[in-house]
Amino acid sequence: MGNGDLISRRQLFCCVYLSMVVEMLIKPFSRPVDLPAQVLIPAAAVNLLLLWLVLTPLGAARSGAVARAGGTLPGRMVLVLMAATLLLSGGGTLNEANGFLSFTGDWQLSFFWFLPLVLALVYYAVRLGIEGVARVSGVVFVLFLLSIGVVVISNLREMRLQNLAVEAQPFMDTAKAVGQGFSFSPALLAGIVLSEKTQRGRGPRLAHLLAALFATYFVFTMVSELVLGGFATAQRQPVYTLARIGGLSVFRRLDSLHSSIWLMALVLKLVVEGAAVELLLRRLLPARWQKYGVALTAGLTGAAGLLFHFSFPTGLRRWLTAAGVLAVLLLALVSRKEKKRV
Amino acid sequence: MRRHAALLAALSLCLALTGCWQPVSLAERAVVKMICVSLHGEQYEVKLAAYVAADGDAESQGESKTVFAEGRGDAVRTALLDAQEGIQQQAFYAQNELLLVEEQAARSRLQEILTYFSEERSSRPNMAVFAYRAEEEEQLLDKENIEKTVENLEKMKNGDSVRGGLTQMIYRFDLKGERQDFFLLPRLQAGEEGAVETDRLLFLRGGREVLSLKGEEKTLAELLLGGAESYQYQNGEDSCTVSDLRTAFSVSAQGTPQLSVRLSGEVRDAPAGCAPEALESSVERRLEETFSSLYQKCYLEQELDPFQFGWWFETRDARRYGALLREKKLFGEDTLSFDAVITVDP
Numbered sequence A: 001m002g003n004g005d006l007i008s009r010r011q012l013f014c015c016v017y018l019s020m021v022v023e024m025l026i027k028p029f030s031r032p033v034d035l036p037a038q039v040l041i042p043a044a045a046v047n048l049l050l051l052w053l054v055l056t057p058l059g060a061a062r063s064g065a066v067a068r069a070g071g072t073l074p075g076r077m078v079l080v081l082m083a084a085t086l087l088l089s090g091g092g093t094l095n096e097a098n099g100f101l102s103f104t105g106d107w108q109l110s111f112f113w114f115l116p117l118v119l120a121l122v123y124y125a126v127r128l129g130i131e132g133v134a135r136v137s138g139v140v141f142v143l144f145l146l147s148i149g150v151v152v153i154s155n156l157r158e159m160r161l162q163n164l165a166v167e168a169q170p171f172m173d174t175a176k177a178v179g180q181g182f183s184f185s186p187a188l189l190a191g192i193v194l195s196e197k198t199q200r201g202r203g204p205r206l207a208h209l210l211a212a213l214f215a216t217y218f219v220f221t222m223v224s225e226l227v228l229g230g231f232a233t234a235q236r237q238p239v240y241t242l243a244r245i246g247g248l249s250v251f252r253r254l255d256s257l258h259s260s261i262w263l264m265a266l267v268l269k270l271v272v273e274g275a276a277v278e279l280l281l282r283r284l285l286p287a288r289w290q291k292y293g294v295a296l297t298a299g300l301t302g303a304a305g306l307l308f309h310f311s312f313p314t315g316l317r318r319w320l321t322a323a324g325v326l327a328v329l330l331l332a333l334v335s336r337k338e339k340k341r342v
Numbered sequence B: 001m002r003r004h005a006a007l008l009a010a011l012s013l014c015l016a017l018t019g020c021w022q023p024v025s026l027a028e029r030a031v032v033k034m035i036c037v038s039l040h041g042e043q044y045e046v047k048l049a050a051y052v053a054a055d056g057d058a059e060s061q062g063e064s065k066t067v068f069a070e071g072r073g074d075a076v077r078t079a080l081l082d083a084q085e086g087i088q089q090q091a092f093y094a095q096n097e098l099l100l101v102e103e104q105a106a107r108s109r110l111q112e113i114l115t116y117f118s119e120e121r122s123s124r125p126n127m128a129v130f131a132y133r134a135e136e137e138e139q140l141l142d143k144e145n146i147e148k149t150v151e152n153l154e155k156m157k158n159g160d161s162v163r164g165g166l167t168q169m170i171y172r173f174d175l176k177g178e179r180q181d182f183f184l185l186p187r188l189q190a191g192e193e194g195a196v197e198t199d200r201l202l203f204l205r206g207g208r209e210v211l212s213l214k215g216e217e218k219t220l221a222e223l224l225l226g227g228a229e230s231y232q233y234q235n236g237e238d239s240c241t242v243s244d245l246r247t248a249f250s251v252s253a254q255g256t257p258q259l260s261v262r263l264s265g266e267v268r269d270a271p272a273g274c275a276p277e278a279l280e281s282s283v284e285r286r287l288e289e290t291f292s293s294l295y296q297k298c299y300l301e302q303e304l305d306p307f308q309f310g311w312w313f314e315t316r317d318a319r320r321y322g323a324l325l326r327e328k329k330l331f332g333e334d335t336l337s338f339d340a341v342i343t344v345d346p
Helices: A009-025 A037-061 A065-069 A073-104 A111-128 A130-154 A171-181 A186-197 A206-234 A238-245 A255-284 A287-310 A316-341 B002-011 B013-017 B076-084 B103-119 B134-140 B146-157 B215-224 B276-301 B309-316 B318-326
Strands: B029-040 B043-053 B064-073 B090-092 B098-102 B128-132 B183-190 B196-205 B208-213 B231-235 B238-251 B259-267 B336-344
Touching (some): A009 A206, A009 A255, A037 A316, A073 A111, A073 A186, A073 A255, A073 A287, A073 A316, A111 A130, A111 A287, A111 B002, A130 A206, A130 A238, A130 A255, A130 B002, A186 A255, A206 B103, A255 A287, B029 B076, B029 B134, B043 B076, B043 B090, B043 B103, B076 B090, B098 B103, B098 B134, B103 B128, B103 B183, B103 B196, B128 B146, B128 B196, B134 B183, B146 B196, B208 B215, B208 B276, B215 B276, B231 B276, B238 B276, B259 B276, B259 B309, B276 B336, B309 B318
Parallel strands (some): B029 B098, B259 B336
Antiparallel strands (some): B029 B043, B043 B064, B196 B208, B231 B238
16 A cells, blocks of 8 residues: 555544534534533533543554454444444435535425435545545635634624523533433544554544534534524524624625535535445455445445435434444454454 | 545535526516515515616616515415515515514514514525504605615614614524513614614513613613614703713622622713713713613513623622522612713813
8 A cells, every 4th residue: 555545644634523513513403402502512521521431442442443343253243333324324414415405505406416416426536535535625624614714703793792691500401411412423433444544544633533523512602602692592503594694894695605615514524434434345345346335335325315315214313323332332342352362 | 636626626516506506697686675574454464675677687787776566475474475476576585684574563473573584594684673663664665765765774784874773683582582581672763765763662572562662761771782882962952972881790799689780981072161070970860860760661660681680690690699580589679770980081
């Protein structure tokens, strides 16, 4: 493997960060936020700490964990679980992206046009390889940060300190929010799989990733509440509402600009998860089938997307969280066992 | 590098997915600039004022004319669709910043109307909402002055108007009533040749108007709500402007818990020959008397907290605030004090 086939830890950080952060922004199936920032922010901190605890067992074993797991039958079963989780997440993301497009767009693009268009893009990007995707992620990362910066700056005039709700006893609500809000993004599984493509097989620094996610969540939640106050409770997508409110100078509305960047990040998430599935399939499929890995990834993602289009499972995030946590713990177990054996 | 560029180009497809498909030229659009909503019996009545290209084609060189349309329906949406039938062009709502609700409709259906517009994708959540009296509708939608009226209302919304006062945007309303159980709505008064100003602040709760502020009380309320930055003092022939107005809050450390509100400001255009001390005390007295009557009406009679004094109280002393709240003594005669400190710059 030449250096041209490797990606840097920073590039992988951009891929995983964007894939995870876009889930916070685009939430067409989630309930409106009905808790104040005072509760949501500490709850997010606890949830990220829990996530860190879940990923800790994998810690030292992470380097080469997927490769080691591919060598044994139980390990291969774990890889199947990871691939299935990523595929189902891809199906959900396809529907979320289409839902977001319908919610924000002036005209409605049929899912049956949207699906082949996006799948063709995913197929092409996965075929190019994760290296190309990783390089593009840097550009999308910068665009995304600019977008968030513009959302904040364009809403500065609208912020009101009194919109911040104060709860004298926030502990019960925080505990409830921790229970309801914990989720394990399958993008983390993609990060684990794709870390094989980095030098020395090390993925992005977990502490940095979680800190960046927390900082982003903090900004979203605070700005939403400072601007929208009680109005936020009626909003399905508060951050998008902020994008619709904020204007700069003569540009009274900038939401189309933001939504195109967010949609890019959403498609990037699909590609990152697709690239991870393709790598997993390489370990799972017999050698003569491996050349169909990319087509199989796109086909299965499309099938999941189509299935969810007709019947979207309301508890998908919970199922993906359970499957993701289980996969990480099993991978850590199998990998450690294999490491000891060797 | 080529891969990189190709993938970036492919991702840019997302730009095409966000609305650049099937473009509608400006000449084919009717740019809605003002929506008036009223009730006709049990039905909603909607009136639209929209700008269209003057001669209806792309050669209009940027000139526009105003078209009007009206429609009725059982819901705001159906009334709007009915109104759209009266316009040849495609109605475009994304530029509209003004929503005017007739007083009676506002009293009984404001929540329903605002909920519709807050959920409607094609409209803006930062539309300014005003109430108006039915008898003023004709003047507000007067063909001769509509462009001036819209311009003045937009100036008022954006804080560019001298007589601005408070404007309420849709996203300032707590539609689910989780933090505030009332709506506060400024009422418009139309003047000659498109002039507009707000003459009242209406407080609506439970489908009825519980309080209406005007004159000095309205002005002070707007100051406390952040809708104005200066105060015009008038006493007979003498007048001056109090500017640099600031509000400070504190809670007494001992004894009966009390929130102290202090309004400070400066007069820079004192009338010639006027003693600064006399002017200071006269402005202060006026503000304190007005506040006293405002507090009586809002807090003691109606138990409304439009100025969020409760929030300031809680953030400064949560424990004593909680105790007062439990005992239902939060806003009484002695739990709040107000004083004005005005300095005159000679």
